Amino acid sequence: MKPFAVLTALLLCLAVPATAFAAKGHVHGTGTLDVAVDQGRLAIDLELPLDAATGFERAPRNAAEKAALEETARVLNDAATLFTPTAAANCRVTSVEVTVPFLEGKGAADGHADIDARYRFECATPGALKGVETSLFRHFKRLYRLQAQRSGPGGQGAARLTPKQPALSW
Numbered sequence: 001m002k003p004f005a006v007l008t009a010l011l012l013c014l015a016v017p018a019t020a021f022a023a024k025g026h027v028h029g030t031g032t033l034d035v036a037v038d039q040g041r042l043a044i045d046l047e048l049p050l051d052a053a054t055g056f057e058r059a060p061r062n063a064a065e066k067a068a069l070e071e072t073a074r075v076l077n078d079a080a081t082l083f084t085p086t087a088a089a090n091c092r093v094t095s096v097e098v099t100v101p102f103l104e105g106k107g108a109a110d111g112h113a114d115i116d117a118r119y120r121f122e123c124a125t126p127g128a129l130k131g132v133e134t135s136l137f138r139h140f141k142r143l144y145r146l147q148a149q150r151s152g153p154g155g156q157g158a159a160r161l162t163p164k165q166p167a168l169s170w
């Protein structure tokens with residue numbers, strides 16, 4: 001009896017992480033936003049399911065889908081429109097890197113596809129920087145949640161951004 005119980009417990013232990021991992025894979029409509037403030041530098045890293053932007057997550061099958069990928073890249077490259085740091089902090093965009101799957105023929109192997117974007121700002125008055133608002137929800141109607149994490153002078157925190165609450169404050 002005892003060895004069997006141990007084996008069962010072991011199998012249960014093995015099963016739980018596998019399930020948790022499956023659930024952790026990306027959820028359509030949900031992205032992540034990592035915001036880091038280091039003196040005058042503001043770094044925003046975005047991960048977005050491709051489906052949230054285009055409604056599909058595979059290679060484009062026609063001109064309209066190709067255009068949807070290009071439009072997604074265009075929107076995501078416009079950092080100054082997508083993110084509004086506290087105005088008094090006088091932040092300006094210094095770099096933008098956006099990777100949209102399938103746009104240059106590269107795609108995902110596991111059936112899911114994520115957009116990765118990295119934004120860097122320099123802020124002339126970092127002491128005034130108290131938050132950042134995003135217009136991502138207005139551009140991508142399929143997106144309903146951004147799980148945001150921040151780190152900076154005020155410590156660390158997490159927040160859930162939504163179309164009704166598109167600002168991260170600290």
Ligand SMILES: [Zn+2]
Nearest residue numbers: 057111112113
């Ligand atoms: Zn997916």
